[in-house]
Amino acid sequence: MTTLLAKAAPGLVRAAPINPSGHTMSRARLLRYLEIKVHHLIQDRDWESIRVIGGYDRTAVVSRYEKGGKLFNIERPTAEIHGRDLVVKAFPGADYVQHYALIIATYLAMTGRPADMVTYQPPRQDECRSALDVLDLQLDGDLVIVGWGLQYLARGNGVWNRGPGYAWQRSELAGRRVVYLGFLHSIWGDVAGRVVERLAELGAGDVVYVGKVGSLSPGIAPNTWLATGNTSLLGGALVSWDDFFGDFAAAQGGVQSGLHVSSPSILLENRDWLAQHMVSYAFVDPEIGPMGVAARQAGIRFGYLHVISNNLATRYPADLSNERHSDVIQRRAILVERIRTIITGRLAAAPDTISGGAR
Template sequence: MSLPSNSLLTAPVHGQLRAAPIPCDGHTMGRDSLLRYLQIKVHHLIQEQDWESIRVVGAYDRSAVVSRYEKTGKLFNVERPTATVHGRELVIKAFPGADYVQHYALIIATYLAMTGRPADAVTYQPPGHAECRAAVEELNLELNGDLVLVGWGLQHLAPKGGVWTRGPGYAWQRAEVAGHRVVYLGFLHSIWGDVAGRVVARLATLGARDVVYVGKVGALDPAIEPNMWLATGNESLVRGALVTWDDFFGDFAANQVDVQAGLHVTSSSILLENRDWLAKHSEYAFVDPEIGPMGEAARQMGIRFGYLHVISNNLARHYPADLSNERHGEVLRRRASLIDRIRSLIAGRLADGSTRNPGGAR
């Protein structure tokens, strides 16, 4: 995990890190949108009462107290971190990933500060490598050179009437598209940041040949209006180094009139994307936490990776749509049209004759 250098996190306390609130006045979302974003993320036990200490750990525990603010009306990515009460201490359990545990701790600390409550009791314990790997190894599918489609909007991308087979924290179904085997894989919990990279590595180990990630990115170009464009590319800045991967889409997606192609930068938390951060990365086109780790893992494992994302928000210019109002009707309508377009482009890529033959050699 790459720690920020702007004193957002203090020195370890009893093996933990203390999360300090983000200065909201300098954040790219703006104060009002940032607070709305936090309110839909923070566990109800934190919003409704005070605690002497709040500790965020890496653990996937659905037997703990589930947040009343979990998402509804979706098949995947509906689960929030859960909570257990130990007297006046609240332990928040987030899916094991260094980026996700840090991100959620910053969410809590910033929310408390913005609502006029003490934030100095928020700490987190970064999960170890073995713990993170073990959590992802719960994923177990039989793959044989398949294209695996992971991410957001899968219930609309998969064939209608298909049956989802459930595993611990995920579900999948198999189909044939343009003569190619495709597996649609969705997670109930978030696969934020480094978790997403481990998912790609696990899929490669299980026999996947290609992985495509469908999701949402923020634009850094002020001219790009949210929910009007798709984004793609094959290079990301990850921990200060540029990472390039063998792109599943080649030039196919980038040549489409409704697709923006550009250089991606990986950010471990939306909370860290303030105006100073934006100024340092102004030459990049897109930002999200997952694309870089996924592309890096695909390169290391010798498989292809591609992303085709909805541009959901803009960090460089204020637009009515941002990450705090994603459930509004007009946003949902525009995104439904873009999901249809993603489905068409993936099918077109599989049918264009330049992909590997199903079941063929790597």
């Protein structure tokens, strides 16, 4: 079966596990981060081969470690059994497929199991684009707020309308039409850029992304600050965009502003990577750069206002391995309310330039 799978999948790339001793997370916390993400079929059984591909398939075996207790970003990649071989299906995106393959390979290596049979097949561009064709909203210059914490930003006053893999809610904020848009699956990396591209096609006037970033600056405690900016290092080049927030968000209390780095995988952010970037850059995440570029190409505004969720330069009790801790949840709830206040203030500050999608 392994030979048949390999013949049917040219362009396979081996996913080499990272060296945990060089990572910015401690070994124990890195392993915990991996354990909450790896499909149960991989944790429970050994396989002759594991191949990660792009494919959104909820009819395949769903991981029992999928997230619970929230509305969005709850789905993990699914798995399909072929005898002694396993095909893992991640939502189509080059960054996400690579990231999840690295997660699997590193988990296996850290638990003393062979990892050299883990490969991934980068999805074609047309596969990545068509995966978001199902996103179908009637937009007419609306502000679209996409990402994390949406049920709290929307304050639960409206009804969530369901689409395949996503949900949205319409509202009004400071006199502006607003659509809150959340996805059940991850919109990791380049997938997020295609979300912005698709929203522009559907008529969005502005897009705001609310999420989480890692700090590259020592001394910035997780879950106590917000981050914003209008420039990211993407593929070795600096890219900027027309920022929805302008200078407004950066002037507010509790908000850090700086240069951002777009990284395709947390697994690649080791101490050597940190040393190369921490002098010039403030934040890291996978999505901001691709989203900003997509917005610039589409001629719409884009802005991000994120919780600083972890710190790569200083080890704190809170990091990406324990995000479900009650103290973390409480701190982030306060920050989400602050995000809503800043977005509302931005809309109220300049209705002539950002109302109704007028450019």
